[in-house]
Amino acid sequence: MIIKINEYSDVPIYMQIRNQIVMGISSGELEAGEQLPTVRALSSEIGINTMTVSKAYQILKSEGYILTDRKNGARVRTEINQSKTLGSQNTEELKRIVSEARLSGISKEEFENIINEMWGN
Amino acid sequence: MIIKINEYSDVPIYMQIRNQIVMGISSGELEAGEQLPTVRALSSEIGINTMTVSKAYQILKSEGYILTDRKNGARVRTEINQSKTLGSQNTEELKRIVSEARLSGISKEEFENIINEMWGN
Amino acid sequence: MIIKINEYSDVPIYMQIRNQIVMGISSGELEAGEQLPTVRALSSEIGINTMTVSKAYQILKSEGYILTDRKNGARVRTEINQSKTLGSQNTEELKRIVSEARLSGISKEEFENIINEMWGN
Amino acid sequence: MIIKINEYSDVPIYMQIRNQIVMGISSGELEAGEQLPTVRALSSEIGINTMTVSKAYQILKSEGYILTDRKNGARVRTEINQSKTLGSQNTEELKRIVSEARLSGISKEEFENIINEMWGN
DNA sequence: GTGGTCTAGACCACG
DNA sequence: GTGGTCTAGACCACG
Numbered sequence: 001m002i003i004k005i006n007e008y009s010d011v012p013i014y015m016q017i018r019n020q021i022v023m024g025i026s027s028g029e030l031e032a033g034e035q036l037p038t039v040r041a042l043s044s045e046i047g048i049n050t051m052t053v054s055k056a057y058q059i060l061k062s063e064g065y066i067l068t069d070r071k072n073g074a075r076v077r078t079e080i081n082q083s084k085t086l087g088s089q090n091t092e093e094l095k096r097i098v099s100e101a102r103l104s105g106i107s108k109e110e111f112e113n114i115i116n117e118m119w120g121n
Numbered sequence: 122m123i124i125k126i127n128e129y130s131d132v133p134i135y136m137q138i139r140n141q142i143v144m145g146i147s148s149g150e151l152e153a154g155e156q157l158p159t160v161r162a163l164s165s166e167i168g169i170n171t172m173t174v175s176k177a178y179q180i181l182k183s184e185g186y187i188l189t190d191r192k193n194g195a196r197v198r199t200e201i202n203q204s205k206t207l208g209s210q211n212t213e214e215l216k217r218i219v220s221e222a223r224l225s226g227i228s229k230e231e232f233e234n235i236i237n238e239m240w241g242n
Numbered sequence: 243m244i245i246k247i248n249e250y251s252d253v254p255i256y257m258q259i260r261n262q263i264v265m266g267i268s269s270g271e272l273e274a275g276e277q278l279p280t281v282r283a284l285s286s287e288i289g290i291n292t293m294t295v296s297k298a299y300q301i302l303k304s305e306g307y308i309l310t311d312r313k314n315g316a317r318v319r320t321e322i323n324q325s326k327t328l329g330s331q332n333t334e335e336l337k338r339i340v341s342e343a344r345l346s347g348i349s350k351e352e353f354e355n356i357i358n359e360m361w362g363n
Numbered sequence: 364m365i366i367k368i369n370e371y372s373d374v375p376i377y378m379q380i381r382n383q384i385v386m387g388i389s390s391g392e393l394e395a396g397e398q399l400p401t402v403r404a405l406s407s408e409i410g411i412n413t414m415t416v417s418k419a420y421q422i423l424k425s426e427g428y429i430l431t432d433r434k435n436g437a438r439v440r441t442e443i444n445q446s447k448t449l450g451s452q453n454t455e456e457l458k459r460i461v462s463e464a465r466l467s468g469i470s471k472e473e474f475e476n477i478i479n480e481m482w483g484n
Numbered sequence: 485g486t487g488g489t490c491t492a493g494a495c496c497a498c499g
Numbered sequence: 500g501t502g503g504t505c506t507a508g509a510c511c512a513c514g
Contacts, residue, residue, distance in 0.1 A: 008430035012513060019217050026220035049514055065224075082226030086235065090218050096140050097211050097218075098239045099147035103186075105203030108240050112233060114207065118219045119229050131512095133489060160502060170491050175502070183425070188250035191498050191501050254498060261459050268462035291499055307466075324468030328477065332460050338382050339453050339460075340481045341389035345428075347445030350482050354475060356449065360461045361471050373497095375504060402487060412506050417487070433486050433513050489511075496504075 001029050005046050013048055017056035022065060025076055027120065036066065036074040122150050126167055134169055138177035143186060146197055148241065153199040157187065160194075243271050247288055255290060259298035264307060267318055269362065278308065278316040364392050368409055376411055380419035385428060388439055390483065399429065399437040 001024045005013055024030040036042075039057060043050040057074055060066045064081045068074045086094065101111050122145050126137055145151040157178070158166065164174040178195055181187045185202045189195045207215065222232050243266045247258055266272040278284075281299060285292040299316055302308045306323045310316045328336065343353050364387050368379055387393040399420070400408065406416040420437055423429045427444045431437045449457065464474050 007432050007434070014513085022224065023216060023220040026223045052514065055513095080224055084226045084231075086218070086222055086225070086227070090221060091235075093214060094218055094235070095144060095239050097207070097215055098236065099144040100211060101207055102147045102240065103143065103201055104207070105205045106207070108237075110205075111236065111240075114212075114215070115219065115232065115236065116229075118216050119223065119232075135489080159500080161500085170493095171502095172492095172504095173490065175504095176489090178502080189502065190249045191503085192249070194501060256498085264466065265458065265462040268465045294499065297498095322466055326468045326473075328460070328464055328467070328469070332463060333477075335456060336460055336477070337386060337481050339449070339457055340478065341386040342453060343449055344389045344482065345385065345443055346449070347447045348449070350479075352447075353478065353482075356454075356457070357461065357474065357478065358471075360458050361465065361474075377504080401485080403485085412508095413487095414489095414507095415505065417489095418504090420487080431487065433488085436486060486513080487511105488513105489509100491509080492507095494504100494506080496502105498501080498503105 003042065003046055005048065014052045014055040014059070017042075017053060018059050021056070021060060025065060025080075030076050032076050032078040032080075034076045035072065036076070038073050124163065124167055126169065135173050135176040135180070138163075138167075138174060139180050142177070142181060146186060146201075151197050153197050153201075155197045156193065157195040157197070245284065245288055247290065256294050256297040256301070259284075259295060260301050263298070263302060267307060267322075272318050274318050274320040274322075276318045277314065278318070280315050366405065366409055368411065377415050377418040377422070380405075380409075380416060381422050384419070384423060388428060388443075393439050395439050395441040395443075397439045398435065399439070401436045 001021075003017055003020050005016055007013070009016065011019070021030065021036070030036075036057075037045065039050050039053045043053040046053075057066065057068065061068055061074075065077060066074050067077050098111070122142075124138055124141050126134055128134075130137065132140070142151065142157070151157070157163075160171050160174045160178060164171040178187065178189060182189055182195075186198060187195050188198050219232070227235075243263075245259055245262050247255055249255070251258065253261070263272065263278070272278075278299075279287065281292050281295045285295040288295075299308065299310065303310055303316075307319060308316050309319050340353070364384075366380055366383050368376055370376075372379065374382070384393065384399070393399075399405075402413050402416045402420060406413040409416075420429065420431060424431055424437075428440060429437050430440050461474070469477075
């Protein structure tokens with residue numbers, strides 16, 4: 001899986017890494033149990049500080065997306081916690097996006113089509 | 122309309138104000154042409170600096186949501202530009218949220234119900 | 243001649259009045275010697291303070307575009323001073339606009355066409 | 364590149380900075396990808412507050428002229444959006460300048476020569 | 485070291 | 500009274 005960093009984004013680099021790995025797991029590009037590159041490998045590959053990658057991995061671990069051990073490095077967790085809830089921050093973000101979409105003249109049907117495409121099948 | 126600031130949020134205060142006003146316009150709580158509180162009134166009401174409120178208003182102005190004049194203060198714009206697009210940042214955010222929702226075990230139907238509730242009718 | 247005020251413009255109202263009268267003289271809509279509406283008439287017509295119109299007239303007078311006397315009110319000057327220079331402020335503004343036009347991908351030919359249309363004949 | 368502030372100008376300092384950087388990019392004095400001075404360096408160089416410089420940079424960023432990141436500071440964007448339009452404010456300003464130029468006795472040919480010089484080649 | 489945020493307080497032009 | 504500008508100074512996350 002290829003991680004692409006936008007160094008000029010407002011989103012911190014460690015968060016960009018975290019987000020792309022989460023999206024990779026969700027899309028199936030990263031399978032359950034699959035091994036992630038080592039911190040050192042990934043940081044040299046994308047040309048950033050190891051601390052930054054390490055921070056991304058720590059967040060993914062604390063969120064329950066990956067497991068780490070000294071021997072095997074990091075792996076995608078096979079049983080990700082199914083909270084079945086969006087969480088308050090994502091709910092707030094989603095409300096904001098929905099509001100802006102409505103004001104920009106997008107119809108609910110169009111918005112649902114966007115969601116459908118993103119969801120895959 | 123009541124603005125509530127979460128001082129522990131990662132979202133800057135001026136952005137929280139901006140977001141809540143956008144959501145207020147979208148929901149109809151703030152009507153087209155309606156007058157917003159003055160910078161001074163709002164800043165004293167929520168206990169923050171006038172510069173911070175001013176920054177929120179300037180962003181809303183530059184985004185085309187409100188208009189300001191020296192005499193009457195700020196008003197909700199009656200004709201908000203209908204770009205009919207989400208914008209690249211909102212698209213990225215939405216992709217991330219969809220990915221996290223899927224991984225948390227939310228079904229597409231449940232997600233669409235969340236959208237439906239947020240959308241209103 | 244009809245003066246249209248944009249109350250939400252960053253350009254002060256007195257300057258909007260001044261600018262529109264200058265453009266009216268330049269286009270020929272206002273002829274040399276033609277009488278302008280009284281301060282009172284114009285201010286009530288466009289619904290603003292008499293002081294604001296008065297300020298516009300004072301600027302036009304000091305710039306040599308109009309003449310005022312108690313008996314006849316304000317008239318377009320028949321011999322406007324032909325300095326044949328842009329002035330430093332207009333020169334700076336024009337430089338800025340040219341720079342922005344270039345960066346936006348407008349060609350010199352296209353820009354000259356815009357000038358031609360504005361110039362009339 | 365040297366930024367010169369006119370403290371007596373009606374143009375706010377942050378806008379003077381913004382304008383001079385835009386003109387620098389347009390003239391080629393600032394090249395695509397070139398690094399701008401840091402907020403602190405520029406503010407101390409021209410003797411003004413960091414907030415004022417920061418505001419100029421934020422405007423340039425929101426307009427798409429520059430990119431900022433925490434590590435490297437600000438850089439001139441390599442691909443500036445080519446809208447190919449003047450924008451309504453610049454169009455209005457240009458109309459005003461053309462009108463004043465005509466009234467001052469400048470011929471269309473002379474005006475086009477001024478444009479030509481500003482445009483470079 | 486970098487840009488970003490926020491404050492307290494001042495002053496300004498406009499109307 | 501209104502929004503807009505600017506300062507001096509502080510603190511912050513990111514890298």
